[in-house]
Each structure stands twice: as C-alpha cells, then as structure tokens.
Amino acid sequence: MKWLKRLLALGVFGLFCGIAGVLGLYFYFAPQLPDVSTLRDVQLQTPMRVFSADGELISQFGEQRRIPLALDDVPEQMIQAVLATEDNRFYQHPGIDPIGITRAAVNLAVTGEKSQGASTITQQVARNFFLTREKTYIRKIKEIFLAIKIERELSKDEILALYLNKIPLGYRSFGVGAAAQVYYGKDVEELTLAQIAVIAGLPQAPSALNPIRSPERARERRRVVLGRMLTTGYITQAEFDEANNAEITATYHGAEITLPAPYLAEMVRQEMLERFGEEAYSSGMDVYTTINAKHQQAAEQALRDNLLAYDHRHGYRGAIAKLWEDGQEAESTEALIERLRSYPNYGPLRAAVVLEVGETDASILVKGGKSGTIDWDSMKWARRFITDSRQGPAPKSPSEILASGDVIWVEALPVDAEEPIETEGEALAQEDMAEEADAIEAQTEVALAYRLSQLPDAGAALVALSPNDGAVRALVGGFSFNQSKFNRVTQASRQVGSNIKPFLYSAAFERGMTLASLVNDAPINRWDQAMGVAWRPRNSPEVYDGPMRLRVALAQSKNVVSVRLIRQLGVPQVIDHLAKFGFPADELPRNETLSLGSASLTPMQVASAYGSFANGGYLVSPYFIERVEDSMGEVIYQAEPQLACSECEEELAAFEQHRQVAGELAAALCEDPEQSDCEQAPHYNLAPRVISEQNAFLVTQALNSAIWGGGNWSHKTGWNGTGWRAAQQLKRRDIAGKTGTTNDAKDAWFSGYSQDLVVTSWIGFDDFNRTLGQASYNNNLGRNQVTGSEFGARTAQPAWIDYMQVALDGVDNKPFRVPEGVSTVRIDRSSGLLTNKSDHTTRFEYFEQGSEPKRYSRQQSGSVFDSEDDELF
Secondary structure, three states, X not given: OHHHHHHHHHHHHHHHHHHHHHHHHHHHHHHHOOOHHHHHHOOOOEOEEXXXXXOOEEEEEOOOEEOOOOHHHOOHHHHHHHHHHHOXXXXXXXXXXXXXXXXHHHHHHHHOOOOOOOOOHHHHHHHHHHXXXXXXXXXHHXXXXXXXXXXXXXXXXXXXXXXXXXXXXXXOEEOHHHHHHHHHOOOHHHOOHHHHHHHHOHXXXXXXXXXXXXXXXXXXXHHHHHHHHHHOOOOOHHHHHHHHOOOOOOOOOOOOOOOOOHHHHHHHHHHHHHHHHHHHHOEOOEEEEOOOHHHHHHHHHHHHHHHHHHHHHOOEOOOOEEOOOOOOOOOOHHHHHHHHOOOOOEOOEEEEEEEXXXXXXXXXXXXXXXXXXXXXXXXXXXXXXXXOOEEOOOOOOHHHOOOOOEEEEEEEEOOOOOOOOOOHHHHHHOOOOHHHHHHHHHHOOOOOEEEEEOOOOOEEEEEEEOOOOOEEEEEEOOOOOOOOOOOOOOOOOEEOHHHHHHHHHHHHHHOOOOOOOXXXXXXXXXXXXXXXXXXXXXXXOOOXXXXXXXXXHHHOOOXXXXXXXXXXXXXXXXXXXXXXXXXXXXXXXXXXXXXXXXXXXXXXXXXXXHHHHHOOOEOOOOEOEEEEEOOOOOEEEEXXXXXXXXXXXXXXXXXXXXXXXXXXXXXXXXXOOOOOOOOOOOOOOEOOEOOOXXXXXXXXXXXXXXXXXXXXXXXXXXXXXXXXXXXXXXXXXXXXXXXXXXXXXXXXXXXXXXXXXXXXXXXXXXXXXXXOOEEOOOOOOOOOOOOEEOOHHHHHHHHHHHHHHHHOOOOOOOOOOOOOOEEEEEEEOOOOOEOOOOOOOEEEEEEEOOOOOOOEOOOEOOXXXXXXXXXOO
16 A cells, blocks of 8 residues: 555656646747637638639649638548548547557657657648648647647637648649649549548658559558548448549649730739739739730730741751660660650640651650651651751651651641640749649640651740720730740830831821822932941832832832931931830931831830721720739729720710800809719720821721732732732731831731731841841742742731631621711822822822812823922922
C-alpha cells in the first residue's frame, strides 16, 4: 500500500507537472499565435480570369488555382473519403486527436522516426493558413494550440469547408473543386467514386501520388482510401470492387482556356496590375474584354496562315538541330521523346525528329511521342533559302530536303479538317508553365500526317476595332507568344508607307479640293540643297498617267500625286491635319517624304485613325476591357467609351436650340430640382469630331475605288485599285481599304473597313535591316503561287481578306451612307468637269455641296483643260 500511495502521488504530481508544462507552453507561445477569428472573413486566393465578350476563357493569372465551394456543394462521398482517410474522428475530437497523437508517439519511441502523422483536419487548417510545413516540435506545438483555438471559434462544418478549399493537391490546384478540374476536367459533383478516391488520397503527398506522373502510386493510394471508406461503412463491398478495378483516367486539363489570345491577355494583365495592384492576381476578379471569340480565332488563323505562306515561298532554312549523322545509330524512342520535350510549341508548330527518309515521304517522331509521316506534297515547297530575295532550285526528292536525325518543325494535318488542333499549351506557356504545357501536349490528339514547316523569321500584327466606340474585337501581336512577347500591335512603330495617303487626301478635301480635282501624275525632279542631291519620288510601278482625278490617284496610290498635294497644302498644315487623327505631331517628319509614309506608327494607331473614316469623322479611343467583376460578381469597373454617334450629336444640338428658343425662364426652371417634369438634356459620352462627315465620306469613296476600281472594262477604260484582291475574294461593295509599302519593302500594310469594323494588317521583320524581298517561281507548285516583289497588297492584304471573310460572314451588306450636305453630279472622267454626256466617258461623282464644278468640259486639241485659267500642280 505504501508503494501504491507513492505511485499515486507521483502520478498526481506528474499530472500537475504536465498540466503546468502545457499551460506554461501555451502562455509562452500565446503571444506568437495569430488571431484565428480572421478565418471567419478569410478571402480564399483565386486567380484573375480573363474572358472574351461572349464568355470564352482567354487566360487566368495567379499562383493558385482554386474553385471555392460551400460545404453543401461538395458531394457526400468526397466528404466521406476525406474524413475516412485524413481524420475519421473529426466530428468527435476537440481539434486534436489524443489517439492519433499516442499512436504517433509510440511509433516514434519504437522506431526513432517521425513516420506517422497525427494531424487532424483542424490542425491541417491551422498549418495551411498560419504555419509552414517544416517538421519541428515547435511548429507542432503551435499547430496544436491553434487547432484548439480554431475549434472554439468555428463550427466543425466551417473548419471542414476551409480544409476542402485550401488543401494543396498538385499542379497548383488548391481544394477539391480545382483538383476536379485539373485532373478530370469536371465539376466536383460529376466525379465518380474512383476519381473521388484519387483526389482524397492526394493531401498526404500531392507530388508523389500524382495520378498523371505516378499512376501506379495513385492506384495504390486509391485502394487505401477506398479500403478506409469500406471499413468505416461509407461504401459497400461492391462499390469498393468497382472503384478499385477502375482505370486511372486522370489527364491534365489546365486552366480550361477556350480562346487563347496571349497578346491581349498580357495587355489585360498589365492594365489590371496598374488599376488594382497585386490584389488583381489573387482576389478572384473576372475581367470581361471586348474581344469577340469568332473574330479572335479568325485573326489568329489569318495572321499565321499568311505569315507561313510568306515564309515558305522564300525558302527553307534547314533543320533546327541534328541528333545523329548518317551511319550513326539513332537513340531510343524514349530518349528522343525526352530530347524533343526541350523544344517549345509555337502556335501550330511542333518539333519532330526525322527517323527515315524514303523516296516519296519521310517518317518522323513528333514531340509528345506521336509517330507520323510527311509526304512529298507536304514538303515539296522547301527549296533552299539563300537571301530574302533569292531561293535555290526546286527540290526533286525528299532526300534533298531532309535527312535522318534532323530536328524540324511540322504542322499537323487533322484527320477532320473541321476540327482544329489543340493549342492550349501555348496559352499556358505565357505564364511560364512549361511542365503543364507538356502535360497537355502529351494528351493532344493529332493526325499521323504532317506538313514540313519552319518558324517564321518575319513578324506580323493584326488588329480589329469597332469604329463606333473603339472596342477591340481581335488582336494578334505576332506568330506566337512563345516565340516573342513583343506585341507588334501596340509596341512596333513602323513606317506606314501609303497607308498615310488617305489622311493627306482628307487634308486636301478640307482645303476645297474634290474627288474630281485633277493633279498631274508626272515625274518630279527637285534639287535638295541640304543633301546636295535631287529628290526623285517615283510611282510604284513606274507608270505615269498625266492629269488624273484624286479618286483615281488615291485608289491607284500614285506617289507623285501625293508629293504634289503636300506641296500645294504645305507640310505644317498637313501635320496639323494628321494630328487630328491621334498621330503625334512632334514625331512626324517635317518634310515632303511624309506624303509617302515616312512616319512611324503602330498598327493600333493606324487602325484607330482609319476608324474616323468609317464612323463619319470621329476619333475613338481603343479599349479592350469592358468590365471587371469581383469574386462575388459585383461590377467594380465599367468602361465608358466615347461614342461616334452623329444622331446623338444632332439630338444634343436640337436640345440646345430648344433651350435657346425657350429663353432664360425655361432654363431657370430646368435648374430647379423641384421641377420634376422639366426636360433634361440627354447625356452622351461623345468622341471628338476631327473631320466633317462629308470629308470622311469622300475619303471612303476613294478607298472603295481602291478595292473596286473604276472605268468601263467593255470600252477598255477600266482600271484596278491597289486593293482589287479584296473585291475578287470578298465580293462586297460595303468595304474600303488602302495598301501600304515602304521603301525597300521593309514594311507592308493593309488597312480597311466596313461601317462597323476597321482592321489593320502589318508584316515586316523586327530587324530593320531586312527587307521583305521577293520570291521566284517554284516549279513544284501550281500557277496560283505568289511570285515577285513583296508589297502591301501581296504580303499584308491576304491576312486582312482571310479575317474579313470570317468577320463579315452572315453580315448583310451595309452600303456607306451618303451624308447630308453631299450632292452628286455627272462629270467627264478625263477633265473632272461637268458634262451633258451620259456615255462611258462620264460618271456620277460625289461633292460636298458648294464644291461642285461650275463649268462644262470642252475637249480641245486633246487637252482636258477647260480654259487657260485651269491649273495643274
């Protein structure tokens, strides 16, 4: 009894010492413990998502992917799987599990290793929100105290909901909602029991148990989860057997990007960071852009097809690497697949290695492990590149082009041409997620037939705007965001060539000239004292037609006519006029070369300025974010674009006139807040008017002729404008446009519009020393190939046409409206003067009222002048 009493006393003493020790630890660590009440108001970090105007996901930014769920939205089997695996006594213990702690302590004493965890779900919540994952006794003690505090502050359901939304589950997914999307591309309620068990098994080691990287480990972990569910009575034996025997079906599903537009996405990211700071990345904002999905896809395709076509006709630059030489043994398939992983994806281009070259084709292994072939028709374009203006002879066999061991770029030829190849990997790569891009690439279904290709050296841009408010409908800043993050739409200031001419002609119309005014299309020689040389601007091609009307001169892009115009108007006056369209006056060259496009502008600036002709004279400011919503769906930013609206302008003018007629008494009444029935002025956010509606219409008429030409073909007086290819392919009268080519063809442009869409296409090299060159005839290709010198209509316009074919598909023809203040009279085509004739030598022409010719044409001695008073310049 004495020993028993001593043992009891020792036990009581030990208990008091233990309690005192725990209390001492608590009071020691208490000041260091965070306030767990903040969990009630916790904002779960969710990425910023960027959408098109029609709801397609363009991109998302943020380190963590999370889809917050209320506990009621989580399937019961998911909750059961997590509880059975992680903390089956969760609803019984006070935040810590004495049984689990005892088991872990015994294991530590026996083995000397911390191999068994004893963390409850509440402890894991404490760790995930407030602590690190380091395995130290101090961290564990803090975790225990925090867990107890959390249990006092929150209900069990609140704690479980936090856990299910916070737990890291691999591939930057946090919470079961995000994991369901990443691994299965499903909402969590759509998961099968087998899939639920895989996700429920991940918290222990998301990397080691990953079902994509380690399917066998995931299968074994799934069996453990299902076994615990069976033991606890959550599932039946039959359900266990079915789920346990199911295949591991997890594949990487990325961010569900349905509309890759990385250049636009980067513009959004920068603007959101400027508006909202770092909070934009994690507060769950949804950004809705002005981009239209159909238009964006068409723009991407048009730019890439055109750039590849240009690149291919200038020759093949050879393999990008050589893995083995002739006579050497090739590496294993597994080793080659690993080698190919190091090559990025560029739009539709994938790296491949040539395994064998036959008489009519070549067998290849494509990045991701697909095998395929390239037949002769898909490689016969590949004559040797010599310079931008020289190509080698057409090849006669595959062996002249390819050799085994070559690493090359290929494009997949889909089995079903109506189903595009997946390119989501590129969109992910914009966030430097190479591993995730490879995971997608390994799953991409492509055909076994491929086309030999190469990564274009040249750059390109295409942007489409609404001229009515400046909303960006499509934007592509280059061939591939992986290749170059340089956005040529907004960052590339390039010489615009003849794309500047419509603005010069607009200045001429403002000074009283008309579409029928004659200017002499004849060579110019002018001595430049400063340079000690004669400046001889030339037409391209060097054809001179003598006196011609301004409609024809602009449509045919006559250079010497533009020079004569700027001389007549004056360089300072022309610069002042160009500044109205948003062109920076201090950056424009102050000499006559301005008339030929020596100014450097971005495609966005050019498109915005052309919008003034499409909308009747207003300058709209481009914008691409329509609204921003917070994580609760509340609008926290709404764009208020300036509108090009002549009807609104007329309504405001009419109201003001009404106010003036009503007099001061009516005006005073309207200022009285008690007068509820008082007519209030309408509110419109109008864009500034920069030219008259009549001026914009006259320029549009000339640019419509640039596409449709004029004259009478049956009487052999017909002529084409520089943009005639658009008329052939689009067959629409409601479009207008202008080509542009700079000296030495370093830049090629085409800008054009309908009443509701303005589009600019540009192509050139980022290296200013390179020219677009010329392409010779390839004997392996058909008659429809493009040959000769590169210029706007041949090099930039095809992308514009391809885009417009999609953008205008299903859109009714909408002729350009003739504004008030514009009249039509019949003129003589040669003199531009009035005529009484009505044959093919005449036409009806538009004039701003008051500017119509006053005299009738008289053809005397072959002269087009009416009298000695007529003057050409």
